[in-house]
Amino acid sequence: MQRPPPSSRRTSPARNWRPDRHRESPRTTGSQHGFWRDQLVDDGSVANSKEDALSDRQFQLLLEGARRLDAPYANQARFIIFATGRLGMRAGEVAHMSEQWIDWRERTIHIPPFDPCTKGRGDGQPCGYCTKRAESIADHNQNVTVEQALSTRWAPKTAAGARAIPFDFETRVEMAVERFFQTHAEYPHSRVSINRRVNRAAEAAEGLDSTRVYPHGLRATASTFHAARGLTGLPLQAFIGWEKLATAETYLNGTTEATRRALRSVHSSR
């Protein structure tokens, strides 16, 4: 059985460590419990992190917080906030992203089904996050060795995670992606650094409860944002990369904004 080494617990964002509330936590600490949950149960996490989705106003406050950080954190935090909070990317995806994923002509990020991870300390070695994922896969599959599992890293969380993300629907989202890749060929740090930058921006922001701001909650923020503006089931599902349409529907139904839109369309037709 793999146990998370103490060092990984120390480097994990302990303040945001809430195992019952969002599913990406186990992956940051390499918990052996995380694998099947991550692979097979994508839906349970949605309802939980949905509670922590930021309103438009809170999202602006977070961006203000990012602006107050020193270089290069300000630029990196801004990119992370848009990539997770508007483009719906997972932290593991942002951490493994390179400019090669971007089709600049089509203004689209293509998350590949596989991209060899060389972010580790050794020469061309996979990063600690990918190594822990591989150990977890080998733990849960008798026929798979750690080496075999490692040779499949990096890969998105699920098959549906390999997807195309158009980013030109809003100018400032587009510009945040452009600005980041003007100075970076790839995201230069580890998976846990994503949480740190989000935390720092949230702490620098005015009037935000920084314990409720974390990457998976930002992914929920993106879902809520697009659903509230009327992005319907299948495109929303494809954009966020959910396995099931039912997950998209939990975002479409029951938001105040969705109710408002439905009311307006009903009454304007009379």
Ligand SMILES: [Zn+2]
């Ligand atoms: Zn990796």
